[in-house]
Amino acid sequence: MKVSTASIMFSLIILASVTMIVNAGLGEIAGDLNFNVSFGSTQSQSLTVFNTGSLPITYEAILATISNVPNEPTPIITINPANGTLQAHQQQVINVTAYFPPNQRVDPGLSWTGLIEINEISNTSSQSGGVLRVGVAKVISVTSASQEIRVIISSSQPTQQQSPFKIIYESVGAVVIIIVLIAVYYIYMRKRENREKH
């Protein structure tokens, strides 16, 4: 059986493509999450994960680490959704909320850093050796802000521009009014004079 060079090349290309697709996987949009939270308030931000592969990925999102500040409460971080399935070529927005425990004062200007990891959940094997699990991680930082009252005044009026003809219109109008009034007054005075003469 003769096998042409072209068919061998085609098979290799197919194999390479399949390998590439199988290996493609979990990803995230770059950038850290920086929270600026004051006592008694919450702040939410989002991170986006996606699946570039051709197979669904089941994931779990957890707060892997967060630093500790002595004598200060640690901010509470919630993640929603904390697990799910990413279909092939699908992305998922995960909301991360930070707040401080209620009834515990926090000094402003303190910082905590942590790491949120989004792991691919895979079946474990009973074979000996190391089982590798993959995921993506997101660095987060939380800074305690001072409480302040902000008054925001905003105008929704669209941008308007004064007409260049406005001054001309007004000037002409003024002159006309003055002329009319002077004329009326002049006629009135003439009639009054005539009346006095007679």
Added chain:
Amino acid sequence: MVISVKKAFFVMSGLALVLMVSVLLITMISSPVFVATSSPENVVANIIVPGVCEISLSSNRLSFGSILPNSNYSANVLVSDTNGGNTGAYINIYGSNWIDVSNSLIHFSVTNTIWNAIAQTSYTGTALTAVVANTQILVPGGSSANIYFGAAVPAGQAAGTYNQTITLLNSC
């Protein structure tokens, strides 16, 4: 022509009144005249392509074969981390203890696994821990980086088949 003081005063008062009325009327009619700014008939298209990073591993298993108690395996078991994104990512890593697959009460420490950015001919590297750590190994966007693993078995460790889960995280 003789104009009496009374008449002159009357005329001047009338003119002043006319002027005041004129000013009042002008003020009333001169309400601001505005013309909305017309925007040019262009449509600006805008696309933002975010920086992204991904992770794909060359293998999902590490095999060290048989290791005698009080012996080790050099840090040269390769795992290649490929970042298919457009932004560089750092590899973060942590692991679990080694656990006997037939009896979970028999185990030895996660720190008996080491990792190294360069292949070694000896048991040399950074000990794996249960707490996630940044390896400082950068995987450039659209490229790969290698990480090598080695393992050691403590003296007196019971015979058995042991398993460990190592988590590799790309962070960008």
